[in-house]
Structures are given as C-alpha cells and as structure tokens.
Amino acid sequence: MPTILMRYRAAALLGAAVIIAPLSVAAFSAHNVAAAAPTLSASPNTGGSFAPIVSADKPAVVTVTTVIKAENAGDEEASPFRGNSPFDEQFRQFFQDQGIPMPDQSPEPRQGQRAEALGSGFVVSADGYIVTNNHVIDKASGITVTLDDGTQLPAKLVGADPKNDLAVLKIKPSKPLATVGWGDSDALRVGDQVLAIGNPFGIGTTVTSGIVSARGRDLNSGPYDDFIQIDAPINHGNSGGPLVDAQGKVVGIDTAIYSPNGGSVGVGFAIPSDQARKVVATLMKDGSIEHGFIGVQIQPVTADIADAIGLGQPEGALVAGVNGGTPAAKAGLKAGDVINAFGGSPVKSPRDLSRMVADLSPGTSKSLSVWRTGQSRDVPITIGRNTGDQQ
Incomplete structure (x- = not known):
C-alpha cells in the first residue's frame, strides 16, 4: 500500500x-x-x-x-x-x-x-x-x-x-x-x-x-x-x-x-x-446515546467523615453541593448527605454513582439510599438530561 x-x-x-x-x-x-460470515476465533497462544x-x-x-x-x-x-x-x-x-x-x-x-x-x-x-x-x-x-x-x-x-x-x-x-x-x-x-x-x-x-x-x-x-x-x-x-x-x-x-x-x-x-x-x-x-445526570457535586467518604456522621464504613458518595433547579434539588438532596445506594445497587465511591447515573436515560426514575443525620432514608429521583460534564 x-x-x-x-x-x-x-x-x-x-x-x-x-x-x-x-x-x-x-x-x-x-x-x-x-x-x-463466521466470527474468527484465535487459539490460545502455543x-x-x-x-x-x-x-x-x-x-x-x-x-x-x-x-x-x-x-x-x-x-x-x-x-x-x-x-x-x-x-x-x-x-x-x-x-x-x-x-x-x-x-x-x-x-x-x-x-x-x-x-x-x-x-x-x-x-x-x-x-x-x-x-x-x-x-x-x-x-x-x-x-x-x-x-x-x-x-x-x-x-x-x-x-x-x-x-x-x-x-x-x-x-x-x-x-x-x-x-x-x-x-x-x-x-x-x-x-x-x-x-x-x-x-x-x-x-x-x-x-x-x-x-x-x-x-x-x-x-x-x-x-x-x-x-x-x-x-x-x-x-x-x-x-x-x-x-x-x-x-x-x-x-x-x-x-x-x-x-x-x-x-x-x-x-x-x-x-x-x-x-x-x-x-x-x-x-x-x-445512532446516539443520552447520558443522565442528577446535579450534585460529590466527594469520597473518608474514615474521619464516616466516624463523624456515624457510618459504619467509609463508603458512598458525600454530597458536597446541590445545583439549583436540578433533579437532585427537586428530590430534596442536601449538602452533607451520603448516597450509599442507587436503584438498589451499592455505591462504594463517587465514581460508582457517577457511572450509574450517566448510564441511565433521561426520565428514568430511581430511588437513592441516603444517610442523613444518623439515619438512612430512601429518596426518589427522576434522572435529567446531561448536556455537558454534569453528574
């Protein structure tokens, strides 16, 4: 060639x-x-x-x-x-x-x-x-x-x-x-x-x-x-x-x-x-993919934070901020909440939550498991449309 x-x-x-x-x-x-046409299949290296x-x-x-x-x-x-x-x-x-x-x-x-x-x-x-x-x-x-x-x-x-x-x-x-x-x-x-x-x-x-x-x-x-x-x-x-x-x-x-x-x-x-x-x-x-978002800033839950709020393990996504007018704001999420489950799946890190949200189509309804003031509560939320680098 x-x-x-x-x-x-x-x-x-x-x-x-x-x-x-x-x-x-x-x-x-x-x-x-x-x-x-048959998919080609290679033999293990010999x-x-x-x-x-x-x-x-x-x-x-x-x-x-x-x-x-x-x-x-x-x-x-x-x-x-x-x-x-x-x-x-x-x-x-x-x-x-x-x-x-x-x-x-x-x-x-x-x-x-x-x-x-x-x-x-x-x-x-x-x-x-x-x-x-x-x-x-x-x-x-x-x-x-x-x-x-x-x-x-x-x-x-x-x-x-x-x-x-x-x-x-x-x-x-x-x-x-x-x-x-x-x-x-x-x-x-x-x-x-x-x-x-x-x-x-x-x-x-x-x-x-x-x-x-x-x-x-x-x-x-x-x-x-x-x-x-x-x-x-x-x-x-x-x-x-x-x-x-x-x-x-x-x-x-x-x-x-x-x-x-x-x-x-x-x-x-x-x-x-x-x-x-x-x-x-x-x-x-x-021909295209729409990614979801909920409108929060999140960070890891450290051992010190977990001890301070009564969590048994330093896992989950700590909400550092909530953007106004977003699905998270409409659902009542607050700074200081720890999201430890999304749609029934455990959230061990901020990346887990980001990926779970981004994988969903706008309009999908899910339930968040949130740790707030020493208690766990379920918060329903409807996923929004991601138009940038939101999460």
Whole structure:
C-alpha cells in the first residue's frame, strides 16, 4: 500500500495522526447481521508464538483515514497532548500529580492546508459496521476505511459518544467481512499478556505485545474512567485499534499514550471492552446515546467523615453541593448527605454513582439510599438530561 503509506506519512507530518485508540465488537443482539460470515476465533497462544491469534484477528482490523478542514485541523485536532483533546486537561493533571512532565506538543497545520488524520478500527459485523474512537473521526469532513486487503471504501458515521470516546462507522462491502469477538475485560489481571493491533504512523497493520500494567486508571476525564494501562507499544495511528487477550478476544480499545517525545514509552491506556460493548450496541441500534445526570457535586467518604456522621464504613458518595433547579434539588438532596445506594445497587465511591447515573436515560426514575443525620432514608429521583460534564 505505497500510496496510502505516502499519504499517511504526510498526515503525520501535519500532526494529523492521533495518539489515542480503538474498539472492536462481535455480533450484537441489537443488530441482526444480514450477511453471514463466521466470527474468527484465535487459539490460545502455543509454543511461544502469537501467530495463530494474529492470523485470526488481523483481517478484521482496519485503517480509518479522515479529512479535516484547516480550521478543524488547527483548532480541533484530536491529539491527546495538544491542549484541545477531551483528555488533555485530565492527562496534564494526572501526570502533574505524578511529577511527570507533559510531552511536547506537535506543530499545528497552517491555515489553508487540508489535513488527514489516521486511526484504526475493527469490523464488528459482517455487513460493514466498524468501531473506532470518537477522537479519530471528530470534526471530519470525510471518512475512508482501508480493509486489511487494501480495499478502500467511503464510510458513514452511524453514531458517536464523546464521553466514552467511541464511534461506529458503516461501509458497504462487496462481500461479507471478517469480524472479531468481544472478550471479558473484567477477567483481566495485572500481568496478563495482551496484543495491540493497529496502523501506527500509516506504515501498515502492526502487532505489538505486552502485559497489563495496571487496572482501573482514573485520569479524571469523566465518569467512565476505568482505563487498562498496558506496556505494549502503541503510537500515532493506533487509536481505535483492538487490545486482544491470549484467546484473540478484544478486551480493550487502545485510546491514549503518555509520551514525552512523541513515541511509545510503554505507558498506554485502553478502554475496557466490557465498558465499550454496551455503548457500541446502543450506537448501532439508535445512532446516539443520552447520558443522565442528577446535579450534585460529590466527594469520597473518608474514615474521619464516616466516624463523624456515624457510618459504619467509609463508603458512598458525600454530597458536597446541590445545583439549583436540578433533579437532585427537586428530590430534596442536601449538602452533607451520603448516597450509599442507587436503584438498589451499592455505591462504594463517587465514581460508582457517577457511572450509574450517566448510564441511565433521561426520565428514568430511581430511588437513592441516603444517610442523613444518623439515619438512612430512601429518596426518589427522576434522572435529567446531561448536556455537558454534569453528574
């Protein structure tokens, strides 16, 4: 693919290739696949070689190229360390807290230039549904998908969810396509082997290996932060590509890296597959996702706070403030309340509550279990529509 390679290299020089990554899916009950092609299944790694996994999964990995207008390329380019990606401020704070310098920023394309952004993705249904990161296609005026065999096809955006950084595309292939299957990211353990597949720098589909370095990384970018940290090398262009386990199943979506020099230093972040799977199914079915909110500021319950208010365990979400006119205000929530259950599910941390609320559709009614003045009480609440970074 020399033509593609030259074009992608030019895109990288323009700073158009992104450093954040992908998602993959198997057949979904929300979508009936018309064209039947068997989902590829890789055998467990044997003899120290990942070749069986790669031969099974690689045909379903694609390259996603987008055309970005000059004003979008300059102002909205989705580089995660450029000061304008949805993750930038959170990455800056995260690495500042760790005493690590932020990486250098790439130069922006000049006004009037036509930039191309490069990412990766997965075929998730035989009739042409593909999943990638939202930041790969954000603000794009045109999207092209290149299949593993080199076939290039125009793609249509089916739907996107910026909060989860996920997007679903659709192409019209001439024959049923190979797909990959979902794995169980919740079963991943620190130290497990993983493979990252994508198209770094536009040089062609590339496979790198590593291990799970950490689980549950919270970069403070939103209620869905639960990143898998990996040391498998990923670079510009890997965004939207799959992270697969020893069975060849997708357990993560390569989404971001920390790099002080623009290249991989073994610190990558992936969206867990169990988180992405539901989002993708909804986007394939409805084309969009509405997130809920209740209108509170919350913080952790420390041991000292728990002792002071008579809670047996330092768990739950402490209400630090209630926004006027919100569902929380209408329900009568007050600063100082501790929410320890939502809809019957226990709330052990503020992140638990944020995710539970965000996962609900506006208009849904639930009951909160609230600890107030030494007593537990149930508070009914109707979920509102999230129009920003509310919770």
